Amino acid sequence: MNDTKPLPPISAAVALFTIREQLEFLRLEGERSRLPTASIDEGETLEACARRALREAAGIEDVFLEQLYTFDGDRDGPRVVVAYYALAPCDRLQIRRPGVGWADPAHASDLAREDRVIVQRACERLAGKLEYAPIAYQFLADRFTLGELQTVYEIIGRQELDKRNFRRRMRASSCLVETRDLRRNGSHRPARLYRLRDTQPAFAG
Amino acid sequence: MNDTKPLPPISAAVALFTIREQLEFLRLEGERSRLPTASIDEGETLEACARRALREAAGIEDVFLEQLYTFDGDRDGPRVVVAYYALAPCDRLQIRRPGVGWADPAHASDLAREDRVIVQRACERLAGKLEYAPIAYQFLADRFTLGELQTVYEIIGRQELDKRNFRRRMRASSCLVETRDLRRNGSHRPARLYRLRDTQPAFAG
DNA sequence: ACGGCTTCGTGTCATTCATACACTGACGCT
């Protein structure tokens, strides 16, 4: 490929989160685990590069992706690393590759130092944005129950919430649309399904 | 030196804000005005590069600086631009260079398109962070009056505030320390001076 | 068919927080 060109100067790293029982992130296992990372190609945007990192490492596509922070590379790594975080519901992520798995962000100690910082800052960003941006919905399917939504809030915000107060808040925010359907899930009362309101349908006709 | 090396791949751009009568940003005037920008040097951190851009363009040092966003460069510019915003009180900025001046962020239409986006996003970020981060103080001297502080909040938040409610809020936040001194400023009652409470260093890293 | 288990879904009251609002105080100037 290239001869004595120095290490690639720009790369993108992605911390992909999902919620199964708890919040987890995608990790490439090895002696030292790593986040999916790719060096930027000629003519490629940063976001495309980040998506490619996910695709090449784990075959994952079409996730919510946002820029997190840009780091000066560490000593022997790439010069500059643009970190992204990605969110997706776990049932859309079927990973059947060796060496790719999920880990608890709280015990990410076997990650390279810089990747650990990325994961940690992404968690903080998530908790911060939870209150004013519709990120919780990125962990859920198109239609979801209020119970599921509350669980997401509790896991990301790291605190239990009162069910009735939570529902009141969600209704007041008028982000939700009630559907006509219910979800039967076990030997108990079915739950109503909601979906996220389409942000501004604007005017029709 | 090097033969067909492409344009420098990484640069830092800085939108430096201050408050005089209104919020203003520093601009390098020309046919097309530009923000201070520098290409990264070997072994230089991104932040150092951003500070150098300010120093070289306008002789400005020691300002509050935070990363804003990383952009894919536009067609003919550098490949990747890491944008920063900087804040400083106007009396610490004596600019005596031709071609360097202040402009109103709301009417930045003669800026290059990408720089315009940077200025606009920085303004939004400022307004957003105003409520939960001590950025307002970056526009003031070490010691300041509550009236000055309120003016900063009003300008960045773009809305007038009630004096008594504002003061109550500031006191409740317990970010302020009352000093023993007053500032005599004109033909009226002097105002008490306050300073920002030293925040606990907590953890570094 | 009945009772038991599990999750879904709902309302009220108390407290806290946010908002609106008007006058006196200190100083300098004339």
Next chain:
DNA sequence: AGCGTCAGTGTATGAATGACACGAAGCCGT
């Protein structure tokens, strides 16, 4: 002495938040 100007203070009302307990609906096992 009076005026202009900004500094500084408290209260009353409505809004948002937090705490809290029980019936409803479905399934299962007997």
